[in-house]
Amino acid sequence: MTYKEWFESHASKHTVIMKKLTHLSDAAVIEYFRFENMVINEPTFCLLYRSNKKCHDTKELNCYWCACPYFRFNDEGIKQVDEKTLYSLCSIESKSGGQFINGTTIHQDCTGCLIPHNEETLKKHFHRNWRITMEKAPCD
Numbered sequence: 001m002t003y004k005e006w007f008e009s010h011a012s013k014h015t016v017i018m019k020k021l022t023h024l025s026d027a028a029v030i031e032y033f034r035f036e037n038m039v040i041n042e043p044t045f046c047l048l049y050r051s052n053k054k055c056h057d058t059k060e061l062n063c064y065w066c067a068c069p070y071f072r073f074n075d076e077g078i079k080q081v082d083e084k085t086l087y088s089l090c091s092i093e094s095k096s097g098g099q100f101i102n103g104t105t106i107h108q109d110c111t112g113c114l115i116p117h118n119e120e121t122l123k124k125h126f127h128r129n130w131r132i133t134m135e136k137a138p139c140d
């Protein structure tokens with residue numbers, strides 16, 4: 001599956017969930033997307049839910065912003081860097097991010113970054129249309 005295919009599939013899942021939550025306030029929607037609730041009520045939203053596993057080893061994990069609005073990916077490659085193809089990057093160059101470099105490919109490594117899972121950031125830039133947040137990422 002390409003990243004674009006994954007993104008479209010994830011956007012569809014998000015839309016289906018949000019249609020069920022129209023009666024909830026923004027704050028309640030954010031609470032709904034907490035890992036502990038999602039595992040029980042939205043088991044197909046993430047493959048890791050099957051094994052009750054988080055994508056990051058952290059106590060509080062909110063899944064609303066998966067994928068991160070700062071993540072940029074191009075299945076054809078963004079640019080060439082030292083004879084390697086850069087496929088993804090962090091648009092805010094988070095200090096917690098890194099790179100996976102393997103042979104001729106470079107990918108963004110987000111394993112150490114919690115920015116998209118932080119509820120304070122999410123509350124500040126919350127939008128009920130996930131796609132709009134993903135396409136117009138806030139910069140602060």
Ligand code: SF4
Nearest residue numbers: 068071090097110113
């Ligand atoms: S490093 Fe953090 S802010 Fe940057 S794309 Fe990855 S998760 Fe998002």
